[in-house]
Amino acid sequence: MKRSLPLLWRRINERYNLVGSICQTCNTPYFPSRKICPKCRRKGKLISQKMPNEGKIFTFTQVHAAPAGFEHETPYFMAIIQLKNDVKVLAQLVDSPVEKVKIGANAKMVFRKIYEDNHEGAIAYGYKFKIV
Amino acid sequence: MENSYKSKTGIIGYGASIPHMRIKVEEIARVWGKDGLRASSGLGIKEKAVACIDEDSATFAVESSRIAIESSGIDPSKIGAIYVGSESKPYAVKPTASIVVDAVSATPHMTAADFEFACKAGTAAIQTCMGMVASKMIEYGLAVGSDTAQGKPSDALEYSAGGGAAAYIIGPAEQSIAIINDTYSFTTDTPDFWRRQHAEFPEHAGRFTAEPAYFRHVISAAKGLLEKTGTTVEDYDYAVFHQPNGKFPLRAAKILGFPESKISQGLLTPMIGNTYSAASMIGLASVLDVAKPGSRILCVSYGSGAGSDAFSITVTDKILEKNRRPLESVMTLAKKDVEYIDYAIYAKHRRKIKSL
Numbered sequence: 006m007k008r009s010l011p012l013l014w015r016r017i018n019e020r021y022n023l024v025g026s027i028c029q030t031c032n033t034p035y036f037p038s039r040k041i042c043p044k045c046r047r048k049g050k051l052i053s054q055k056m057p058n059e060g061k062i063f064t065f066t067q068v069h070a071a072p073a074g075f076e077h078e079t080p081y082f083m084a085i086i087q088l089k090n091d092v093k094v095l096a097q098l099v100d101s102p103v104e105k106v107k108i109g110a111n112a113k114m115v116f117r118k119i120y121e122d123n124h125e126g127a128i129a130y131g132y133k134f135k136i137v
Numbered sequence: 138m139e140n141s142y143k144s145k146t147g148i149i150g151y152g153a154s155i156p157h158m159r160i161k162v163e164e165i166a167r168v169w170g171k172d173g174l175r176a177s178s179g180l181g182i183k184e185k186a187v188a189c190i191d192e193d194s195a196t197f198a199v200e201s202s203r204i205a206i207e208s209s210g211i212d213p214s215k216i217g218a219i220y221v222g223s224e225s226k227p228y229a230v231k232p233t234a235s236i237v238v239d240a241v242s243a244t245p246h247m248t249a250a251d252f253e254f255a256c257k258a259g260t261a262a263i264q265t266c267m268g269m270v271a272s273k274m275i276e277y278g279l280a281v282g283s284d285t286a287q288g289k290p291s292d293a294l295e296y297s298a299g300g301g302a303a304a305y306i307i308g309p310a311e312q313s314i315a316i317i318n319d320t321y322s323f324t325t326d327t328p329d330f331w332r333r334q335h336a337e338f339p340e341h342a343g344r345f346t347a348e349p350a351y352f353r354h355v356i357s358a359a360k361g362l363l364e365k366t367g368t369t370v371e372d373y374d375y376a377v378f379h380q381p382n383g384k385f386p387l388r389a390a391k392i393l394g395f396p397e398s399k400i401s402q403g404l405l406t407p408m409i410g411n412t413y414s415a416a417s418m419i420g421l422a423s424v425l426d427v428a429k430p431g432s433r434i435l436c437v438s439y440g441s442g443a444g445s446d447a448f449s450i451t452v453t454d455k456i457l458e459k460n461r462r463p464l465e466s467v468m469t470l471a472k473k474d475v476e477y478i479d480y481a482i483y484a485k486h487r488r489k490i491k492s493l
């Protein structure tokens with residue numbers, strides 16, 4: 006499967022470092038980043054902001070039938086991580102034994118390969134989480 | 138020649154990354170119909186660390202660099218150079234160093250490159266950073282050794298080739314947790330191990346890899362450094378040697394006169410396999426985890442092809458300051474939460490099955 010290179014490149018900051026945004030008017034953090042603060046509308050002022058790299062499992066599911074590009078990783082866990090600033094992020098869990106994957110478990114961001122366009126295409130790297 | 142770089146630079150922070158999967162040497166031997174215990178004791182390796190399907194030398198480089206920056210306490214925007222040494226780059230053309238630049242939130246206003254010299258590319262990166270810091274061309278440099286080495290199925294290398302990385306922030310001596318007093322290298326054209334362009338697995342010269350290759354270069358660099366610095370084996374509390382297996386570094390220590398007690402802390406290969414560019418650098422990190430102020434360390438890398446870089450290092454009292462060591466020691470990374478896999482799972486993760 007061939008994916009968009011400009012899109013891959015534009016999302017590097019978001020994928021590598023959990024860079025989202027924060028509204029300077031109401032102090033609400035957003036990930037992924039937003040252009041408009043839904044709370045403040047025109048009064049909002051959004052600037053780029055790095056999210057905390059730790060949080061807790063809010064909820065999770067085990068994936069047995071994976072989308073294209075992830076077939077060889079099944080079964081794996083996808084989780085919604087509630088970061089320390091309460092922002093929720095959907096991410097794959099890695100290096101985490103089944104018995105440790107629980108709601109409320111502490112998770113930390115790790116840097117992994119997300120997908121690659123076969124053996125000749127570009128590699129997309131980014132965040133996944135692991136139970137700590 | 139004025140040696141203005143001597144004792145001017147040192148290690149500001151360090152970090153290591155080791156994957157959590159392990160395969161036992163006995164399991165690899167089982168698949169190829171070899172005597173597992175003999176294979177394991179012959180190499181001095183019990184098990185090796187294996188990269189997952191979504192890990193490569195770039196992900197290990199990033200993970201270890203993030204830990205090194207955290208333990209250094211420096212603002213990553215002050216890093217003026219990032220060099221990554223590896224022989225298993227994810228891209229044949231496209232630097233791993235540029236991935237690290239963005240992933241550690243460093244500034245784009247810096248220089249970066251990948252280094253290649255088999256297993257000593259990471260220590261060559263340390264030397265480059267030393268020169269640049271000493272000359273005040275940069276304030277801090279980041280030197281990384283990272284590999285996810287591969288061995289041909291059933292080849293001798295398959296039993297030992299592991300994965301991992303170590304990263305070092307090099308900066309001014311006065312801020313260092315360990316001062317690099319001096320360095321000395323020894324380099325010759327020795328075809329003991331190579332991988333041609335487009336070849337998937339490396340070739341090696343069997344027994345030829347020992348005497349004229351590993352031992353000649355490691356011993357020459359170590360002796361050259363001792364002579365240059367006017368020190369003796371007795372002056373050092375620890376020694377770390379490149380460790381392609383569990384046996385070579387023990388023999389190098391014996392030839393030089395180091396007792397085993399001085400090298401065991403820096404000998405990780407029996408637990409995680411040969412991590413190539415990372416091997417001596419992870420060993421050094423493990424020594425820094427426990428070394429006391431005033432401790433002296435001799436560290437010698439080896440890269441096939443062939444060359445060795447030797448370093449004389451003295452630990453400072455800054456190592457006792459809060460958070461100057463990584464949260465998890467190398468020994469913890471080597472042992473904690475490991476998952477044992479069989480050869481089939483190993484073959485999948487390392488893409489040794491043709492359709493992957």
Ligand SMILES: [Zn+2]
Pocket residue numbers: 028029030031032033042043044045046049050
């Ligand atoms: Zn707002």
